[in-house]
Amino acid sequence: MVKAILIGAALAAASLSGCAGLSADVHTAATANAAAVLQGERTYAISRMPSQEASADHPRFESLLTDELARQGLVETAGPSARYLLSVAYDTRPAAIGVGEKGCTPGDCGRARDAPFSLFSGRAYRHALTLRFFERASGQEVYKVSASSSDRDADPLHAMPALVKSALARFPFDAPPDWRVKLRTDKTGGVPVVTSVKPLQP
Template structure:
């Protein structure tokens, strides 16, 4: 199984935490779920936000806990991300270890 997860540092205030390109096709009426994770890091002394990364994935599993390992792995795969701000992280599930392996990390074309 290969999952594609969009990772960006864009503001999620509008409710859109990354592009939905390459979303899986809904076969036989199966629902498609979007899972998102945003990590924000703050400077302790001033409380100023110094880093923010968001990860999003789509799949047919409503359980957010099943998406969490892939979201965390993709959000931190190249911490901290350098420009450009948006990346496509491709993961493959490692059945033996039960954790996702990184297949590729490429800049996202806008």
């Protein structure tokens, strides 16, 4: 039994390193024609939760996000003149490790039981980011995108550059709803660079 547990944990570690790498899974939920809805004026204001207002780390993350949104042609606007309200949610938590997986199915990568103990550099963590755009005038949600990744670093700020790049690799993502974004780290600036964006097939 002990031997079986050791083999299973080793396979889990190998699966994590092979499946995750420098990549993120992206899932979208939007109106039937998000690209058309998001045409025109692209101004937004961020709607912050009380925990974000009080967080010492949130301004660093928000700066990273607004810079990437600006590259997509979205302009942060103070006050009620913004066309969209942007809700931002992110978290980091211990991840489940899949044993013997040959691939990641959409929305189901790594949802097996946790390894019984830590091997090969310790526990794995799952990082997630969700962006939701609401029309200020109507309150209707017009676009939602989530990005998630797994690694062995518990610091969410280390994962956020890749998650932001992945969630906004296309704006908006069209059908299908599930995508795999692969990235590499730029050798000069250390900033993640998107290398491929491919749909995940069910």
